[in-house]
Amino acid sequence: MSTLAAVILFTGVVLYAIFAGADFGAGFWDLTAGGAERGRRPRELIDHSVGPVWEANHVWLIFCLVVMWTAFPPAFAAIMTTLYVPLGLAALGIVLRGSGFAFRKVLVRTAEQRVTGAAFAISSVLTPFFFGTVAGGIASGRVPDGGNGEAVGSWVNPTSLLGGVLAVVVCAYVAAVLLTADARARRLQDLEAYFRHRALVMAGVAGVVSIAGIFILHADARHLFDQLLGPGLPFVVLSAAAGLTALALLRSAVPRVPRGFAVVAAGGVVIGWGVAQYPYLLGTHLRIADAAAPRPTLVSVAVIFVAAALLCVPSLILLYVLQQRGRLEEA
């Protein structure tokens, strides 16, 4: 039962990483798009792609927090009392991002939009970085069972920094692929070339960071290194292969195909981490079963998860169908 709850929790983490990752990456390209006039068109496309999915991302984050504190309370408290600095900063970043999103659409004057836009873009880069350092701190065993671990060393360390940088780079890569596909679907050739170029550059950067990561993990988190090459290996390979395939298909295939491969690439990294860490929740010292809440609570979490899926998935499909129908009518 505790493993099931862990799978549910981790499903939330993976979904958050994929959906929010694409979102954060879009913010990265917003930040680097240049001045108001030069960056206007890429920003317009970014706005269009980010808007509809934004709320779903928030839901996944809250979902992860809630499942964590309900199903694994002691681990939640341990993480929160150790990694409170990056988590607090990530929380502030999310507020900035969210309000930037909430307000920018309503504002009409460029100067106002630029202020909210800058808040949105900067926090889009910092937030995944801090989440990456949190993942690195947990994976490298720097969160003690009882919490209250090192306030700085728990997230300023080689594995955490690797996690942070990798998170930003992967987000930017996924977003660039999605935006290329989106521009292609809308037949905006200038933007398609613009983002394809950036997707290629980011894929190169991701490759370099990953190779550096091999040495970093070997030196700093030996157990994680071994596990990633053991049970985690298929997912790591899958992630790299999917990432390359997405690039190769960017020009030729139907836009949906490279999009799917990019998502698999991002998800593969996260799943690889999860598999490498199993059966531990924190580093290699706190087992999932030992951190779990009493059985009725775990059952409740599972029931809530199923109920959420049964209620929300059809509603989401309804929304999607309506929007697609509307788009056809407008075209």
Added chain:
Amino acid sequence: MGLAPLAGAALSAGDPAQLLPAREQMAFTLGFHIVLVPFGLAFTFLMMLANYRGIRGADADALLLAERWSKVAAVLFAVGAVSGTVLSFEMGLLWPGLMGRFGAAYGIPFGIEGIFFFLEAIFVSIYIYGWRRLRPWPHFWSGLPVVLSGAGGTASVVAANGWMNLPGGITLSGDRVVDVNPLAVFFNRAFWYEFVHMLLAAYIVAGFMVAATYAAGMLRGRRDRYTRLGFLIPFTVASVVIPLQILFGDVIAREVFHKEPAKFAAIELVPQTGDHVPETLGGLLVDGKVRYGIDIPNGASMLSGFSPSTRIRGLDTIPPPVRPAPHLVNIVHLSFDVMVFTSFLLLGLSVWFAWAWWRRRDLPRSRWFLRLATVSGVVSVICLETGWIVTEVGRQPWTVVGLLLTSDAVTTRGNMWLFFAGVLVLYVAIGAGTIFVLRSMHHRWRRLGVDDVDVPYGPEPPLEQQPTQAGHA
């Protein structure tokens, strides 16, 4: 439970340095968030009423109101989503002692809340999208899940709060929760009265807040049918609900008297146990004595047990280590008085309105009515906030009554003043941004007559096909 936490409480000098900033931050962020709740919960109902009227009476003004309200609701819902996310982080960052020890029980209602939150977000999107795209009645019905999931979400959060006041449904072994009865956690002994109270409060606040904006417009000379309707729909709802709330509040006071005696002693400012207890209006607890208040003889005893001889347990029955400090008692008592006082002010305004309507099917003619209606929004928020203070401060020094002291729930790491400062700056910016955005929407609607305002959750306008060359022109 044991005596260990009790012994710890005596050493208030030994409270962690994080306790004060953490409590201030939680109070501030929750106080901010609770103002948004009525808009997700009850404003959407007002929107449905306007929509219904619009379709039934082929009333273009009502339909326009409903459409604009749905867009305001979307902006406020997006802001609420952001501040709600901060709250879920704060649960862990500020109160790891609470989550680590009782997350297994206390967390369950939040999981249920998540479902409602997600549903509400989806159907807000569908409803806003559906204007002029769906047929009128299916569009109307797509708003219903918004109202229902708003109520469900509020029920869930209130269930968690009720559990802190009257925890149940758990089995403890030492400090560890070893068994949980999820239904008993959710439907705890405080759930029903707290939920109904909050639900009614949300309708009151949303009603008066929305009506207040149109009252301000009428004072500036806008007497058109649109403005009038924008005032009448919310004000009528609030006027119907406020007497219900006062009657129900009286019932709740007796529930609190029976189930939460410590809170009741603070509310009624009763230092010594006894009968023939007066109802003290205003007043302060100074050196263990009640001063400066106006006493209604036997009032508190009559209200709690319908007889002057009803015995009320005073603060003296609470063991000294966990007895709330006098300044906390005073905050609870005065907040309660302000809540009751403001709700009677609102009732008075509603009665004035009802009388004029009964006599002449019209608003009271006096400009004073509109002036008071303009401030009724702020008054209703004061009423909501003070009521919330009574619940929360009235529980101190406990976070979970009888099980966990607030000083044991709080984090012991880091400089929480810095975190608080960051949150404060951001929230002030968000608050200002929200007002600015709503004003700019108002401006476009009112002065420019532009109605297709982009809002969060709203549909996307089509993207330009060709790159524009404005920069090179």
